[in-house]
Amino acid sequence: MEHPENSEEYKGLTVNAGIEQPSIVNPYLKLRKKPKRREFTVDEYVQGIVQGNMTVLSQAVTLVESTKPEHQAIAQEVIEKCLPYAGNSVRIGISGVPGAGKSTSIDVFGLHVLEKGGKLAVLAIDPSSERTKGSILGDKTRMEKLSVHPKAFIRPSPSAGSLGGVARKTRETIILCEAAGFDKIFVETVGVGQSETAVHSMVDFFLLIQLAGTGDELQGIKRGIMEMADGIVINKADGNNIEKAQLAASHFRNALHLFPTPDSGWTPKVFTYSGFYGLGIKEIWDMIDEYFVFVKTNGYFEYRRNEQAKYWMYESINEHLRDSFYNNPTIETMLAAKERDVLNGQVTSFVAAKHLLDTYYQLLK
Ligand code: GDP
Numbered sequence: 163m164e165h166p167e168n169s170e171e172y173k174g175l176t177v178n179a180g181i182e183q184p185s186i187v188n189p190y191l192k193l194r195k196k197p198k199r200r201e202f203t204v205d206e207y208v209q210g211i212v213q214g215n216m217t218v219l220s221q222a223v224t225l226v227e228s229t230k231p232e233h234q235a236i237a238q239e240v241i242e243k244c245l246p247y248a249g250n251s252v253r254i255g256i257s258g259v260p261g262a263g264k265s266t267s268i269d270v271f272g273l274h275v276l277e278k279g280g281k282l283a284v285l286a287i288d289p290s291s292e293r294t295k296g297s298i299l300g301d302k303t304r305m306e307k308l309s310v311h312p313k314a315f316i317r318p319s320p321s322a323g324s325l326g327g328v329a330r331k332t333r334e335t336i337i338l339c340e341a342a343g344f345d346k347i348f349v350e351t352v353g354v355g356q357s358e359t360a361v362h363s364m365v366d367f368f369l370l371i372q373l374a375g376t377g378d379e380l381q382g383i384k385r386g387i388m389e390m391a392d393g394i395v396i397n398k399a400d401g402n403n404i405e406k407a408q409l410a411a412s413h414f415r416n417a418l419h420l421f422p423t424p425d426s427g428w429t430p431k432v433f434t435y436s437g438f439y440g441l442g443i444k445e446i447w448d449m450i451d452e453y454f455v456f457v458k459t460n461g462y463f464e465y466r467r468n469e470q471a472k473y474w475m476y477e478s479i480n481e482h483l484r485d486s487f488y489n490n491p492t493i494e495t496m497l498a499a500k501e502r503d504v505l506n507g508q509v510t511s512f513v514a515a516k517h518l519l520d521t522y523y524q525l526l527k
Contacts, residue, residue: 204236208243214281214343216315226334227320241334244341249467251340252454253347255361257387258371263397264350265304267371267437272308274443275346281313282346283339287332287357288319315344326481329360333474336364362390363473366463367453369446370394374403374410388414389421391430392453395446399434407434426462428453487522496521 202210202218207225210218225237256271258264272282284305308314320331336347349365351357362368370391388394394414399407414432423429431449435442457463487493500514509517 204239204243207236207240208341211240211244211338211342212247216342219315219338219342220317222338223317223335226338227331237334241337244337247341248337249340251336251345251347252367253336253349253365254450255349255351255358255365255368256371257351257358257361257368258397259373260352262371262373263437264371267395267397267435268348268350269305269307270437270440270443271447272305272314272348273311274447276311276313280345281315281343282308282311282348283315283317283336283344284308284348284350285317285332285335285339286319286350287325287329287361288352289325289328289357315339315342325356325360326477329357329364330474330477330481333364358387358390363470363477366457366466367392367450369450372396372410372414373398374406388417389424392424392426392428393430393446393449394418394432396432396434397437400436400439400441404434410434426457426466427460428456428462487519490522490525492525493518493522 202221207218207222211222222237222240225233225240228234228237256264256268268284272284276282303309305316309316317335320328320335332349336349339347347365349361351361358368368390370387370393372394374396396407396410396414411432411434418430418432433442433446433449435446437443454463457466488497496518500509500518503509504511504514
């Protein structure tokens with residue numbers, strides 16, 4: 163290489179040519195190929211799941227969560243074939259704001275229900291998981307004891323984008339878990355509103371975790387969420403917080419009295435407990451057991467599941483129609499232009515929508 167420093171002008175300064183840099187990759191390193199995960203056939207998936215094989219179950223759930231059409235096709239077949247083995251479980255939704263103590267509580271609730279035998283799956287619905295790159299709900303590290311329990315299966319929220327998509331995947335995962343012999347299903351969600359409705363549409367019992375505040379805790383919680391609850395539990399009733407928690411419980415009891423009796427005929431109960439110290443756990447679960455006896459006797463259990471099945475049929479139709487419309491290449495290109503026209507006031511929203519839909523229907527012909 164030419165070194166200008168070696169020219170006559172710069173007497174007294176010489177620069178050697180230098181040596182070539184060695185490769186940054188160790189030449190002796192043998193690149194080991196990552197073992198390719200074996201692809202199962204639909205029947206192998208179903209067989210593995212029904213036999214309770216956790217590895218196969220996990221892989222099947224990954225397929226359910228995948229957005230690839232070829233994965234979805236297999237997943238749907240697997241779900242279909244698992245359906246006859248599913249349904250035999252109690253499904254419990256657990257909701258609360260961040261910090262309410264969901265993971266601490268699920269850890270102790272989980273151990274409590276597993277004492278009587280059976281298997282528990284903890285799933286989650288967190289529509290923000292795509293934005294935050296991974297859900298913190300249903301995260302194994304947050305449930306120390308359950309995560310090492312051989313009879314527990316913990317799966318964080320799928321990050322499918324829309325709440326509807328996330329919820330559908332969780333609902334499908336419930337079917338796979340049940341087929342794998344999980345007779346207790348917890349579905350965790352953050353207490354922020356819409357995700358509760360989604361969870362409510364797939365569980366038999368909805369448990370709301372609350373904290374004692376300054377006496378006005380009822381203000382922050384939406385009436386709609388309270389109306390969905392089959393049980394409200396006030397966490398962190400320990401130390402010098404016990405009295406506050408009991409006061410909060412009586413506020414909730416009073417508020418619930420003002421609501422009409424739910425369709426189930428079950429009056430929601432309010433308890434205080436401490437997830438951290440494991441206090442009051444038995445009382446909560448005795449109440450939940452009592453609920454199941456109650457609704458199985460009066461037929462509401464069956465009714466609610468049927469209603470949910472109906473709801474999910476319509477949800478699926480809606481989702482498919484929406485996807486088919488918005489993913490249509492012609493519509494995709496037209497949308498931006500139409501949006502501009504609407505913003506410029508050149509056409510009304512309704513005319514633009516009609517034009518787009520008419521085009522879509524024409525394309526279907
Ligand atoms: P999550 O965000 O709802 O899952 O809440 P966590 O389970 O992570 O709990 C949030 C914080 O509250 C943690 O620091 C817990 O240790 C604490 N915590 C949870 N349950 C209790 C309880 O029963 N009593 C007390 N004092 N603290 C608790």
